[in-house]
Amino acid sequence: MTSFGHDVYDDVIVGGGHNGLVAAAYLARAGRSVLVLERLGNTGGAAISTRPFAGVDARLSRYSYLVSLLPAKIVRDLGLDFAVRKRTVSSYTPVERDGRPGGLLVGAGEARTRESFARLTGSEREYDSWRAFYGRTGRLAEKVFPTLTEPLPTRAELRARIDDEAAWRMLFEEPLGRAVEEHFADDLVRGVVLTDALIGTFADAHDASLVQNRCFLYHVIGGGTGDWDVPVGGMGALTGALATAARAAGAEIATGHEVLRIETDGRTPAEVTFRTATGEGRVVGRTVLVNASPRALGELLGEAAAPGPAPEGAQLKVNMLLRRLPRLRDTSVDPREAFGGTFHIAEGYAQLARAYAEAATGELPSVPPSEIYCHSLTDPSILGPELVAQGYQTLTLFGLHTPARLFEKDNQGAREVLLAGTLAQLDAHLAEPITDCLAFDADGRPCIEAKTPLDLERELRLPGGHIFHRDLSWPHGDDHDDAEGVEGAARSGAGRWGVGTPYANVLLCGAGAVRGGGVSGVPGHNAAMAVLGH
Numbered sequence: 001m002t003s004f005g006h007d008v009y010d011d012v013i014v015g016g017g018h019n020g021l022v023a024a025a026y027l028a029r030a031g032r033s034v035l036v037l038e039r040l041g042n043t044g045g046a047a048i049s050t051r052p053f054a055g056v057d058a059r060l061s062r063y064s065y066l067v068s069l070l071p072a073k074i075v076r077d078l079g080l081d082f083a084v085r086k087r088t089v090s091s092y093t094p095v096e097r098d099g100r101p102g103g104l105l106v107g108a109g110e111a112r113t114r115e116s117f118a119r120l121t122g123s124e125r126e127y128d129s130w131r132a133f134y135g136r137t138g139r140l141a142e143k144v145f146p147t148l149t150e151p152l153p154t155r156a157e158l159r160a161r162i163d164d165e166a167a168w169r170m171l172f173e174e175p176l177g178r179a180v181e182e183h184f185a186d187d188l189v190r191g192v193v194l195t196d197a198l199i200g201t202f203a204d205a206h207d208a209s210l211v212q213n214r215c216f217l218y219h220v221i222g223g224g225t226g227d228w229d230v231p232v233g234g235m236g237a238l239t240g241a242l243a244t245a246a247r248a249a250g251a252e253i254a255t256g257h258e259v260l261r262i263e264t265d266g267r268t269p270a271e272v273t274f275r276t277a278t279g280e281g282r283v284v285g286r287t288v289l290v291n292a293s294p295r296a297l298g299e300l301l302g303e304a305a306a307p308g309p310a311p312e313g314a315q316l317k318v319n320m321l322l323r324r325l326p327r328l329r330d331t332s333v334d335p336r337e338a339f340g341g342t343f344h345i346a347e348g349y350a351q352l353a354r355a356y357a358e359a360a361t362g363e364l365p366s367v368p369p370s371e372i373y374c375h376s377l378t379d380p381s382i383l384g385p386e387l388v389a390q391g392y393q394t395l396t397l398f399g400l401h402t403p404a405r406l407f408e409k410d411n412q413g414a415r416e417v418l419l420a421g422t423l424a425q426l427d428a429h430l431a432e433p434i435t436d437c438l439a440f441d442a443d444g445r446p447c448i449e450a451k452t453p454l455d456l457e458r459e460l461r462l463p464g465g466h467i468f469h470r471d472l473s474w475p476h477g478d479d480h481d482d483a484e485g486v487e488g489a490a491r492s493g494a495g496r497w498g499v500g501t502p503y504a505n506v507l508l509c510g511a512g513a514v515r516g517g518g519v520s521g522v523p524g525h526n527a528a529m530a531v532l533g534h
Contacts, residue, residue: 004283005252009035011531012272012285014259014300015510017045020291021242022524023509023531025078028249030532035283036251037274039258039461043243045291046460046467047519049236049382052449053321055442057384058394060319061235061375063451063460064467065396068222068229069520070238071149080241084229085378089341094330094429095120095188095348101329101429104188107341121186133183133193134226140167141221144475148515148522149529152498158476172474176213177205180349190349195371195400196220200467202314202403204356205349214472218517228342230378235519242521262288262300266503287505289527293469294512296461297501313453313465314359316370316399316418321439321447324391325374327431339374339395346425347371347400355401364406364414368422370399392439397422404453404464411454419450469512473498477514497530499523507531 011027013020016038028034042048046063067084075082089107096102097120105116117127143161147153153161162168170179176197184190194205197216205212220226231238243253257274264270270288274281290297298305325335346355346369355365376383376394383392399422407414427433438446453465463469477498494500498514499507509527510516516523 004035004254006033006035008269008284008286009033010285011035011287011289012037012270012283013289013291013509014262014272015039015045015291016043016243016253016255017291017510018047018239018242018519018521019509019511019516019524020045020289021239021246022074022078022521023289023291023528024246024251024253025242025249026525026528027531028246028251029078030528032531034246034251035285036246036253037257037259037272037283038253038255041255043253043255044236044239046456046462047235047239049234052319053439053441053447054445056321056439056447057387058321058392058447059234059236059382060321060394061231061396062319063317063456064235064519065375066228066373067231067235067238067519068227069148069218069518069522070223071145071520071522071525072223073149074521074525078242078245080238080245082238082241083232085232086227086229087341087373087378089337091192091342091344092333092338093188093192093344093347094328094338096329096428103330103333103338103429104192105333105337106192108337117189120188126184126186126189129183130189133179134220136164136167137171137220138226140164140171141226142224144217145221145224148475148520149525151496152477152514153475154478155474155476156478171213171217172210175206175208175210176216180205187349191347191352192344194349194352195344195347195369198352198400199398200313200315201472202312202356202359202401204353211471214474217475218472222518230375232379232381234375234379234382238519259300261302262290262506264288264503264505266505270503270505287507287531289507289509289531291510291524292461293463293466293510294508295463295470297506297508301503301506311463311466311470312404313456313462313467314401314403315453315465315467316368316397316402316415316422317451317456318395318397318399318419318422319449320395320397320434322393322395322437323439324437325393326434326437329429329431336377339372339393340377341373343372345370345372345422345429352401359401359403359406362405364418364421365401366421368399368418368425369401370397370422370425372397372426402452404457407452407454411452415450415452415455418452467511468517469510472517473514475515494527494530497526499527499530
């Protein structure tokens with residue numbers, strides 16, 4: 001049976017994903033005894049790099065893949081050996097109009113972006129609206145992003161900080177579809193804007209719950225700029241640096257330890273029961289931080305499931321390795337530019353609405369929307385030298401509007417149908433089929449893999465395959481009325497940081513915490529601050 005360094009730890013952390021490692025590093029640096037228990041044989045959770053294709057020297061960010069929400073403060077505080085790189089192109093969206101291939105290029109300099117808008121829409125009006133719209137969200141991002149690592153503001157406090165009534169109404173009070181339709185006239189431009197509201201979120205542009213607004217908000221505030229950057233060395237480089245920092249500070253990390261139960265009355269130290277390959281064991285923690293979903297936390301505490309619908313993911317994740325980038329039908333754009341940013345596929349505004357409506361009735365979208373980017377164009381270090389010399393490239397595809405319910409009857413069959421349909425939509429804009437460009441592994445199989453929400457639930461225990469563990473929260477406290485009982489900055493302790501649970505000595509430090517979601521480290525930071533009494 002496992003032998004640990006302490007009989008009773010100051011802090012036991014359940015789950016060695018990136019947020020758990022952030023919390024462990026902060027707490028250990030403060031001189032506390034810290035133990036991380038991780039079910040899998042490695043740390044990192046969804047933020048890992050792996051070689052998914054047999055015999056091929058390509059380390060892909062298999063699940064999560066871009067970085068926006070990780071505050072530079074956490075990198076500095078923990079002395080992480082980790083860096084990101086900017087993409088020179090933000091996005092390229094191909095389209096066929098009047099029988100001719102074309103597209104919208106955003107990035108590569110203001111002049112090129114302006115010219116691309118004019119060529120697509122026939123005037124500069126849409127580009128002027130684009131600049132005004134994202135100028136407003138950019139100013140909001142500068143004010144909201146720093147609050148993510150501060151005590152949780154109340155709704156009124158955050159509203160006063162933003163000090164822009166139109167921006168507040170647009171993002172916090174009215175369905176995002178209204179603002180998109182008011183600002184933009186072109187269907188393709190509208191769709192490009194809306195996509196940031198749908199990453200991992202199944203919703204219509206006019207959903208009254210505003211879940212799409214919350215998703216959009218987190219996408220545009222990242223880093224105070226909204227930029228989505230490429231992790232140098234892949235996502236595993238981040239979690240590797242975090243594990244190194246935690247261990248260097250004195251934290252113990254035990255992989256292959258699956259936590260089964262947490263027993264506590266909220267006042268006395270908690271007993272944590274775990275299972276290894278050789279049997280069960282127990283460890284005691286004065287505080288327990290849970291880097292798992294709120295649903296998993298309830299199960300560990302032996303509580304009944306919370307009322308309401310269960311979390312449900314809605315994405316298809318596809319990883320590919322290519323022998324070369326495909327040629328485009330739109331010859332005005334270099335494939336290295338088109339795939340260097342986000343390559344939008346079937347993401348016009350009407351196409352997104354149709355895909356949502358079809359999926360909501362239980363059908364796979366007939367025209368599946370998705371977006372692609374090529375990590376290796378910005379960071380070739382994830383490929384072996386021979387692959388780089390031969391011109392190999394990676395492609396990461398993220399499909400939208402594919403809720404877990406669509407895969408429940410036949411996960412494998414639905415996956416195959418959806419993947420074929422998604423690649424067909426990509427092929428419509430290529431001068432050659434994408435399958436002609438695929439590399440092959442050591443066994444002669446094409447280098448492509450697809451993950452549905454049910455696959456992510458099985459492999460990573462994401463509830464329903466939901467990449468945010470549950471619907472994202474607003475980044476303020478007073479109208480987030482859930483089981484955690486968070487009521488704003490006036491609360492003390494864990495509630496003050498948005499990481500509280502009904503038990504004072506059990507904190508939530510995963511993506512399901514208030515201000516969780518994405519690769520951010522924010523919930524880990526905030527849980528550590530709550531423990532340390534900041």
